[in-house]
């Protein structure tokens with residue numbers, strides 16, 4: 125068998141520091157794939173969690189696959205070919221990776237469409253948040269979707285792979301279990317409500333109170349977005365209810381990991397790194413956040429947090445983060461005016477936000493990232509101008525506070541376009557049209573160009589259109605995804621499949637929603 129023009133994993137592997145050494149000689153082996161580069165994949169706590177859970181299962185070993193390299197994908201651990209495994213399990217958190225997933229199947233010479241696979245082909249499984257949001261666009265390519273937390277679905281998957289000799293038997297067995305969507309058996313698109321709903325097997329509050337349910341980094345490496353950091357999940361869900369946010373509406377109510385488990389995990393981190401990253405959709409809302417940060421500092425760790433909810437910015441949190449060396453904070457005002465922010469389910473006035481901004485700079489933070497979204501339903505030109513006004517006010521606060529400390533700082537605006545997601549209150553909303561979105565982004569760019577020490581990054585509008593389509597589409601998106609996987613640029617795909625794509629993206633959806641065969645969180 126022809127191997128890939130071998131990607132040299134040795135420098136990457138040499139830099140890895142596993143938190144715990146697992147035996148590489150399991151009797152059973154799972155191909156664990158991420159449809160993006162090593163750098164992106166190993167930045168994902170979800171992917172690292174699955175890797176650890178597989179190894180914690182007696183007699184199992186996971187071998188990792190990423191998109192790096194060309195030709196046959198080979199495992200990082202042993203160089204074994206992807207199509208040599210009985211099952212390839214993809215963890216997918218971003219819809220944009222669908223195209224990469226299909227490309228990886230092609231490179232591995234696994235038939236792209238599940239209907240074309242035979243008894244010797246691997247079972248293709250997809251888990252991760254995309255499987256739970258709307259698996260239908262990938263349902264021609266994937267044999268089994270695992271809907272829910274890895275802690276709940278992985279044991280059933282591994283048991284089926286251990287006990288069933290034939291690929292078809294594995295697939296049939298999983299089809300009978302809750303939490304698995306198996307397109308060959310579940311014809312939701314044709315039969316809709318006539319079939320019982322499928323329950324997402326979310327990690328419950330009770331489970332989180334038990335030991336062994338705290339996701340943390342399994343392998344620390346410099347080659348990730350969170351270079352050298354040991355990541356610890358703080359909570360799930362969010363107490364806020366922004367109307368576009370799947371993390372809040374799809375992941376169940378806000379619940380957090382017990383402080384004792386979080387603190388105990390610091391001991392595991394200590395031998396491999398002195399840097400911690402606390403991650404969650406609402407890190408700052410953990411009731412013991414200050415205590416946890418203080419204890420981590422006391423043990424000599426440098427700490428940082430993922431974006432923090434505006435009301436959760438407190439003196440105590442800022443002091444603890446600053447003491448540990450962190451100088452950057454990320455907030456998400458989302459829009460520029462109080463009125464639109466109320467409409468989007470985040471009733472936080474600009475005056476309150478600016479108080480928090482003052483507190484941040486007063487504590488000596490020099491980098492503030494502010495995330496905004498354009499294309500919200502009901503958004504006016506005044507709302508877009510409001511974003512620039514708000515950033516200008518935040519900048520004025522920065523220029524007032526930092527020079528007192530002899531510091532200079534910067535503000536970075538991250539601008540996204542609204543992608544109305546399944547299972548959110550805005551799931552039926554159309555996307556704002558392309559011309560209007562481009563104009564709004566151009567207005568922001570022009571305004572930011574006049575503000576020294578303020579920068580701006582934005583997503584491509586075309587990419588937003590594509591993401592909206594593949595978030596909401598049915599199984600007939602397969603053709604467009606396959607065309608993109610064969611190398612057609614997204615612009616070309618959007619043009620070629622416009623009669624299919626445009627109604628999905630720009631029409632308000634009435635009646636039954638195709639993804640409602642699943643029950644969330």
Ligand code: SF4
Nearest residue numbers: 362364366369372405
């Ligand atoms: S604050 Fe962030 S995580 Fe929470 S609902 Fe809003 S967007 Fe989602």
